[in-house]
Amino acid sequence: VSFARNAAIYEEDDPAECIYQVVSGAVRTCRTLVDGRRQIGAFYLPGEVFGLAGGARHAFSAEAVTDAKVLVFCCDVKLALEPSDNDVAPRMWTLMAGELERAQDHVYLLIKTAPERVASFLLELARRIEASEEVELPMSRRDIADYLGLTIETVSRMLTQLEKASAIALPTSRRIVLRDRAVLERLIA
Amino acid sequence: VSFARNAAIYEEDDPAECIYQVVSGAVRTCRTLVDGRRQIGAFYLPGEVFGLAGGARHAFSAEAVTDAKVLVFCCDVKLALEPSDNDVAPRMWTLMAGELERAQDHVYLLIKTAPERVASFLLELARRIEASEEVELPMSRRDIADYLGLTIETVSRMLTQLEKASAIALPTSRRIVLRDRAVLERLIA
DNA sequence: CGACGCCTTGATAAATGTCAAACGTCGTGG
């Protein structure tokens, strides 16, 4: 199924009936707070699976960051966990464990300082994209800021700062070249 | 099994072979960063279950916050997930889902401001302790600070601030009376 | 060309951290 940029894939509190795999593009999960602040729970890149919910309803909504294609597996999660379907259950467990680890790493991110958060974000993205040195950012500064718990101005400043330190280069605002991983890795503590 | 205050129940990277249920006292999961900063993943109160790990090894270590008694269920997680043991698997799933939700709530906490984090922490604790208005804190200011991603000084200041606003009272430093939940709930946004 | 969205930069304000000192509590030992 295809989704246009910023289109909702599912909404917060929707019944959790399907799981999804990104084919192309990128997806974010988020929730909006009463006062307008927005929390981004995670970004999902091609090949990654999202939409798992522990309970009956989604805790986050999911939106296309860019135009995106996703595979939709509509299966009641409870059915998949039945012993009869003993091939699927372990895979669900693995996916769930991955989500938990991701959330824990996110917590780990948020206790750090601003430069550390940005550096960690870049390294993590580069790792997942399997790009040796050049990363194409699918998401806007606002998305990054809401994921890192910073403002867009701070994210922008940290990037310029990293550029001045020759750790990265910014040919365009959405394209980032990792010039010196050692500097980034030293930053993330 | 009994553990003395600050005793390790298991260490980070230990093989994940058992799960645990708190009988009395309190337990924290944490990891220490290279530069000495400490992240607390969660606190567990009597009745709550901890020690679930998605993978083969623990991502956090677990320590007794106070003298504590815990039930230890030594069972290979993989075994418990076998279809043959079809009574345990759904329960494990529920516990895992609870952990995921807890981690997501923790992320939600960390994107807030200091007064919001402290207020949320107090309300959450009161809810889990099922105390109508008086909460006995098992953990030190340092534990709270490391959980909330703040310094002990900031935690202390936020508490005095809440006390001055008549939202809480502090008969002793480890005992907190919720005087005005409305003030606290307004704070957490 | 012009308008709009997105990003960057600067000046300033607010929040939080750091350092230092004082206070209280509690347990220990005289």
Place this chain on the structure above:
DNA sequence: CCACGACGTTTGACATTTATCAAGGCGTCG
């Protein structure tokens, strides 16, 4: 029983970090 010391907590003065507000630049698409 009291005095002392260790530890945890609170408070204050100050430094640093990050947010806020405002302006300007840059690219894209009509």
